[in-house]
Each structure stands twice: as structure tokens, then as C-alpha cells.
Amino acid sequence: MDIKFLGTGGAFEPAYFNAAAILNFRGKTILIDAGFTVYPRLVQLNLLFSFDYILLTHLHNDHCGSLANILLHRHFYGDGRKPVILYQTEAFKAQIQEFLRIQLKDPEKYADFAGCETISGLTILDTFGRHAENFQSYSLIWDEGEKRLVYSGDLGQADFLFAHLLTLPAKPAIVFHDISFNSENKGHAHYTMLQPYQSAYTIFGYHCDPTQSPADNTIPLVYNQPEYMY
Numbered sequence: 001m002d003i004k005f006l007g008t009g010g011a012f013e014p015a016y017f018n019a020a021a022i023l024n025f026r027g028k029t030i031l032i033d034a035g036f037t038v039y040p041r042l043v044q045l046n047l048l049f050s051f052d053y054i055l056l057t058h059l060h061n062d063h064c065g066s067l068a069n070i071l072l073h074r075h076f077y078g079d080g081r082k083p084v085i086l087y088q089t090e091a092f093k094a095q096i097q098e099f100l101r102i103q104l105k106d107p108e109k110y111a112d113f114a115g116c117e118t119i120s121g122l123t124i125l126d127t128f129g130r131h132a133e134n135f136q137s138y139s140l141i142w143d144e145g146e147k148r149l150v151y152s153g154d155l156g157q158a159d160f161l162f163a164h165l166l167t168l169p170a171k172p173a174i175v176f177h178d179i180s181f182n183s184e185n186k187g188h189a190h191y192t193m194l195q196p197y198q199s200a201y202t203i204f205g206y207h208c209d210p211t212q213s214p215a216d217n218t219i220p221l222v223y224n225q226p227e228y229m230y
Contacts, residue, residue, distance in 0.1 A: 001025050001144045003151075003176070004230050006041045008206040008223045010178075010188075011062035016223060017041050018062045019178070019207040021151070022051055022230075025142055026121060030055055030086070032140070032151060036065030039073070045230050048073060055086040055116070057153030058137035059099060068103040071110035084112045088124045088138050095136070125164055130157045131187050141168070148173040154207065158189035162197050172202075179205030179219060181212045191217045204228070 002024050007017020018035025030053040031038075042048040048070065056064050074083060087093035093113055100107035107113075116124050125139040131154040139161055140151040148171050155161055155178060165173065175197075180188035194203055195218055206222040213221060222228050 001142060001147055001149060003149060003228065005206065005222050005228055006038055006045070006047075006230055007035075008221070008229075009037075009209065010207045011035075011060065013209045016209065018065075020063075021176075022047065023142070023149075025119070026144060028053055028119065030119075031070075031083075033057055033063040034065070034067040034070055035062040037062075039066035039069040042066075042070065043073075047230070049078060051083065052081070053084045053086055053119075054111070055140070056096065057140065057151070058131065058135065059095060060132075060135075060154070063154070064096075064099065068100060071100070071104065071107075075110045082110060082112050084114050086114055086116050086119065088116050088126075092136060092138075123168075125161065127153060127155050127157075127160065130155055130160055139164075141165075143171070146171050150175040150177075150201075152177040152189070154178050154187060155189060156185075156187045158193040158197070162201075165201075175201045175203045176206055176222065177203055177219075178207035179221070180208065181214055181217070191219050194219050 003021050005021045009016030017037045020033040020038045023030045029051040031051040032055050097107050121143045123141040127137045127139050131137040137153050139153050142149040178188045180190050204222045205219045210221050210223040
């Protein structure tokens with residue numbers, strides 16, 4: 001199980017590209033999120049055909065804005081194999097299809113759809129309303145042997161995720177959590193929310209402008225970890 005980020009910026013940090021990653025897990029290669037900078041970034045890195053699955057944490061533009069471009073490019077320039085869009089619930093699948101239908105008319109022409117339960121070792125945490133009011137989002141938890149990888153999606157209430165982790169069988173975990181350096185930003189976890197959990201988990205912050213990290217921030221940023229970056 002290994003993960004590399006295509007970008008670590010948020011909606012307003014295009015210089016650092018939208019937060020998105022490619023995960024290799026049990027022989028499957030999965031693109032996590034597809035924000036508006038992700039399509040050109042995949043083309044730039046020659047990675048557009050490197051994954052077979054796409055998994056979205058939520059439908060904000062910095063997490064799904066490139067999805068139609070990715071599907072169209074693979075349809076017209078690929079080998080005929082459609083990527084599989086994984087969905088967390090039937091309701092969220094319908095939202096994804098509605099989003100794509102406006103742009104592609106017939107989403108099933110360009111992608112297959114499969115429930116997340118088809119990926120053994122993947123657990124979905126429903127974080128509805130915990131990033132944006134009345135808005136659907138999800139965190140992702142991947143288990144393989146004695147390893148656990150956690151991907152927050154966008155989550156303003158870090159305590160909710162860590163409380164859930166305590167209910168799972170104990171094992172070492174690497175947590176990739178969106179991070180904010182602005183206490184007024186309630187949609188993302190302020191770095192001080194994450195610091196109390198550093199003694200129990202290896203935590204890396206993403207979805208931020210790394211130059212804004214304050215001197216007292218002890219959460220290492222994905223942007224500064226070459227082993228996790230393309």
C-alpha cells in the first residue's frame with residue numbers, strides 16, 4: 001500500500017495544485033479526487049492512464065472539477081477500458097451521475113460504476129455536514145495487514161475522525177488530514193486540533209498553502225515529504 005499526491009493545495013492555492021493522490025492498494029490503482037487542476041497535472045506527469053479506479057471524497061469543484069475531462073480524454077485516446085468510479089452510497093452515486101450528465105450526457109458511456117464495498121479493506125466514514133453545512137463528504141480508511149492509511153477528505157471536525165479510529169482494531173496508522181492555519185476556517189481542521197493526536201498517530205497535513213504554516217505548527221505537511229509527492 002503506497003500513496004503519492006498529485007497536489008496538496010486547496011480551492012484557492014492552484015500553485016500547489018488541488019489535493020489529490022494516487023493510491024496503490026491490493027493490486028488496484030485508485031485516483032483519489034479529481035479537482036480542477038488534476039487533469040492537466042495528470043497529463044503533465046504522464047499519469048492519465050496509470051489508474052483504473054476513481055474515488056471522490058465529495059463534490060466540491062477542487063475535488064471533482066476535472067472528472068469529465070479525465071473521462072473524455074481516456075475515452076478518445078485510451079485503449080477502450082473505462083475507469084471505474086467507486087461510490088459510497090446509491091445516493092452519492094446519483095449525485096455523481098447527475099454532475100456528469102450535465103457535461104457528458106451519458107456518464108455510463110465513459111465510466112463504469114461500482115460500490116466501495118467491492119474494494120476489500122476500504123472503510124468509508126460518512127462525514128455529512130462536517131465540512132460544509134448540509135453537504136455530503138467522506139473520509140477514507142484503508143487497511144492492509146498491519147498497516148492502516150487514513151485520508152480525511154475535507155473535514156472541519158478532526159475529533160470525529162479520530163474518535164472513529166478508536167473504535168477500530170488497534171494498529172499503526174498514517175493519517176493524511178486536511179489542515180488549516182486560519183482559526184476562522186471551520187471547513188477544515190485547524191492545526192491545533194490535530195496536534196493532540198500526534199502521540200498516537202503519524203499525521204501529515206495537506207490541502208493548504210505550506211508557506212502559511214506558523215512557527216508553532218508541529219504537523220508535517222505532505223508538500224514537504226518527497227516520498228509522498230509526484
